[in-house]
Amino acid sequence: MSAAQKELLKISQDKDAYKSMLEKLIVQSSFQLLEDKVYVICRECDKSTVEGLLDNVEAAYKGATGKSLSISVHPSKSLPKDCAGGINLCNINESITISNTLEARLDMLAKAGLPQMRETLFGSNPNRKFRD
Numbered sequence: 001m002s003a004a005q006k007e008l009l010k011i012s013q014d015k016d017a018y019k020s021m022l023e024k025l026i027v028q029s030s031f032q033l034l035e036d037k038v039y040v041i042c043r044e045c046d047k048s049t050v051e052g053l054l055d056n057v058e059a060a061y062k063g064a065t066g067k068s069l070s071i072s073v074h075p076s077k078s079l080p081k082d083c084a085g086g087i088n089l090c091n092i093n094e095s096i097t098i099s100n101t102l103e104a105r106l107d108m109l110a111k112a113g114l115p116q117m118r119e120t121l122f123g124s125n126p127n128r129k130f131r132d
Helices: 002-011 015-033 044-065 102-122
Strands: 037-041 070-073 086-091 097-101
Touching (some): 015 037, 015 086, 097 102
């Protein structure tokens, strides 16, 4: 797991691939949040890249949902400098936040893989009725 966290830091070094990934993360988060006005919270070093993507995100959102989206970079918040990258998306009053940072996505994958890891390490549980 720690090796994977170290590898996350390398992702943002490929500027073109990272830019494309940021756009997809913002669009995905917009679909999850389903709000008209949202803020993107990103690293300070990603701010200009994210600002350049917002028109594309708004167009993709409108094309998929038929609703308009007003999206901007948060005026006062940013992700920590030691963050590997990605974004957080929140509504205007910041009551709902979608975390789509690279660390959050790695945690999600680790949790999804726990049952398989558990079975590999300890064998099949005879008391378990369902294998979903």
